Amino acid sequence: MQIRDLPYADPGVPDVRSGGRFLLWLGRRQLGGQVRSLLWGLLLNLGIAGLPLGVGLAVQAVVDRDGGRLALAGVVLLGLGAAIAVGDLMVHRTAVTNWITAAARVQQLLSRKTAELGALLTRRVAAGEVVAVSTGDVEKISWFVEALSRFTAAAVTLLLVCAGLVVYEPALGVVVAAGVPALALAALPLLPRATRRADVQREKAGRATELASDTVAGLRVLRGIGGEELFLGRYRAASQEVREAAVRSARMWALIAAVQVLLPGLLLIAVVAYGARLALDGRIGVGELVTVYGAVALTHHPLRNVEEIAMAFAFSRPSAKRAARVLALTRATVPSGDERRTASGDLYDPLTGVLAPAGRFTAVVCGDPDLAGRLADRLGGHPAEPGEDHTSVLLGGVPLDELPLETARTAVLVQDKDPVLLSGTLGELLDVPSSGAVRAEEALAAAQCGDVLDALAQASVDSDGDPMRTRITERGRSLSGGQRQRLALARSLVTDPEVLVLDEPTSAVDSHTEARVAEGVRKLRAGATTVVLASSPLLLDRADRVVLVHEGQALAVGTHRELLATEPRYRAVVTRETDEELTAATGRTTPREAREGETA
Template sequence: MQIHQLPYADPGDPDVRSGTRFLLWLGRNQLGGQVKSLLWGLLLYLGIAGLPLGVGLAVQAVIDRSGGGLARAGVLSALLGAAIAIGDTMQHRTAVTNWITAAARVQQLLARKTAELGSLLTRRVAAGEVVAVSTGDVEKIGWFVEVLSRFAAAATTLVLVCAGLVIYQPALGAVVAIGVPVLALAALPLLPRATRRADEQREKAGRATELASDTVAGLRVLRGIGGEELFLGRYREASQQVRRAAVRSARMWALIAAIQVLLPGLLLVVVVLYGAKLALDGRITVGELVTVYGAVTLTHHPLRTFEEVAMAYSFSRPSAKRAARVLSLTRTATTVAGTHQRPGGDLYDPVTGLLAPAGLFTAVVCGDPDAAGKLADRLGGHPAEEADGQASVLLGGVALDELPLEAARTAVLVQDKDPVLLSGTLHELLDVPSSGKVSAAQALAAAQCGDVLDALAQASVDTGGDPMRTRITERGRSLSGGQRQRLALARSLVTDPEVLVLDEPTSAVDSHTEARVAAGIQRLRTGRTTVVLASSPLLLDLADRVVLVHEGEAVAVGTHRELLAADERYRAVVTRETEEEALVDSEESA
């Protein structure tokens, strides 16, 4: 895979059983790039390791006053220099390609998972963690995947150099063959502690990122309650914890780096002293001593790769663990490929017993807002993780989690109680996949967005007062909560899905607007299946049927007025009547 061929047609099915397995899976899926980088790395490192041989031959030729030997040494050095130049250039090229393509693969996997889970993603994983995985973590993962091939080339080069020196000059070569493995493994006892400190740093940095993300998202609310300084203090403390953890981690890596410098220096001293003695005794030539000395000096370059791969693994493992945790999430307990296309019919939840007949406006009353949110997710084919093993919601007798994702999304649309508006113009906001039967004007009218259009027209600077061309700020922060809610409702109505599930679609508007919005939904969705989770009498009174869900089970069905008169539990939820008030009413009626 080359950079110009990105994105991947299919990023693959990752191994997310652990962070380490995910890293190995990435490496295997870039085997071709890894082999290329390995071969170019061998050319580079062997060229560097071979330079002392050319220098040693040249020195010996000068001592022997051999012009032919000096010429041969010059040709060898020139060839080695060319090999180093080509190997360095191409290894860097292939290494960067491996880094970028690995990061791109992870980003595509995350984007695919985000599209699959939708708003359910941030209910299972903190938004700050998703941001951290999508930005800094993918870079660290790509770094480890990239360094693997360079590490393999460095290790292979050291083995070949040691073997070559033993053959070239057995006495000194044996010293080098014993010393180099010791140098390569010297920092190994320190790696667990360095890894723990790196993990601690990454954990604290992730918490700080989550805190910053949550603070920015809730800045408007914080300003309203005067909580900016409180959260600023929390973030300042979190930042200081990250700084202290980073310093502790850096100290350990500095110690490892110092060992990587000190021990090769000691080996070099031993080689020079022992080699000088051998040369004085006449057992080796000066050229051989220079060759072995130069080879030991230049092993420092591949040895540093051992430190780099350890550091890359230490920093990328927590990142890979987080990425694997996100990628392991599924929209349902079991996903089975299906061939059904745009199913229709009654919507039925076997867990609660809720039935929403096709073509009717069904209102669902649930006293617990959290339970209502989970029910809305289930109706959209996204059960909570604790619901594993439970039966899937059925649409026309077909399980939603057996449908391809695209077919399930086309059939059922869920708008939760806190919908998100992306930045862009109003026209772009309403330009969504749809049946084409509902126009933007009809949807805006049904959602009672007239005042929103007026506000956008007044805010327009260079669009000639056209509200459809006026930009909406990120997450619609320039609008009130009720305006954002109604625009999101208009977007859902434009989509015109087979089944529309709305969770408290009018919780942020006044009662007069709520009544008009309810009538607009009823009018525009005539003949289409609509499920509204709400407790407002204005909405419930317009529904074709109302279902009361109590303690996770549908316990009563009827019209709003029928249930209000006949079911005390329903009346308590809808009228906010307390148990004491209900007891007084029953005593008075008696």
């Protein structure tokens, strides 16, 4: 796989049983790149390790006054230099390729999982953790993947050098062969503590990232209540904890690095001292001593790869564990049957009993806003949260969970109560997959976006006053809450899905505009299935039918005016009647009064 071939047509199905298995799976998926990096790494390391042999041949040739052997030594050194140059270039090239392709694979897997789970992802995993996984963790995972082949090349080189020295000069080779493995394994006792400190640092950094993202998302509210200094102080304290954890972690890695410098130095001193005695006794020549000395000195280069792989594993292991945890999340059920299977007709939720007849405008009233949000997700075919009933919503009698994800998402579109507007122009915002039956101008008119278009035209700098070419800032922060809601509604209307589910689409809009929005949506969606979860009388009065959901069950069905006259619980939610007024109207004890009576 080359960088020019990215993105992957299919990133594969990862092994997410653990962080270690996920790293192993990534390595196997890039076996070709790993082998290429290994071979070029061997060329580089063996070229470096061969330099002492060439120098030793040259020194011994000078001592023996042998011109032919000196010329041969020069040729050897020239060839080794060329091998080092080519190997260094290609190792860097293949390492970067492995790093980028591994990062791209992980990012594609995370993007695919995000698209599969939708809004449910941030309910199961904190937003800060999602950000950490998709940014810093991807980098650390790919670092380990690309460092693995270079470490393998270094380990093979060390084995070959030790074996070669034993054959070349047994007396000194045995010392080196015994000392080098000890040097490579010397840092192992320190790794558990270093890994724990790295985990603590990563955990604190994740919490700080989550706090920062929450603060930025709620900055407008914080400024409104004067709480920005309070949250700034919290973030400052969290960042200081991250700094202290990073310093403690760095101290341990500095100790490991010092060990990797100190111990090779001691081995080098021992080899020189022993070799000098052998040379004085005439048991080895000067050239042989120089060769062994140089080989031991240059083992520092491959030993650095041993230190790097230990550090890469320590940092990537918790990152891979977090990535595997996110990638292991699944829908409630796995689609089965014919991939071409489609469904149309009434939308029905067996869990609550809510029915939205095909081609009708249905409003759903819930006294609990959280229940309304969960019901909207269920109607959209999103999986239930852990511990909830996994009964699937039916579309035309077919469970949404049994439909292919793409088919289910195309059939039913859910607009959250807090929709997100991505940065870009208004034209790009409305350029979404759609049936083509609804034009952008019609959707904007139905959502009553005239004042929004005027504001964007006035804010235009280089688009000649064309609101469709005016850029919208990230998450639409330059717009008011009502303007963002109406633009998001227009985007949903443009897609023209078979079933459109709107969760409080006008909660930030004034009553006059809300009435016109309700009428515009009703007319534009005439003949299509529309479900609105709301408690506003202006919206409810324009619905074909209204369903009251009480304590998780559909309690009553009718028009808005019928339910106002016949159902006190409905009237209590819509008109905000007090518990005392509801008790007087029904003659029954309200849930809150019942709880107070039980307490008494």
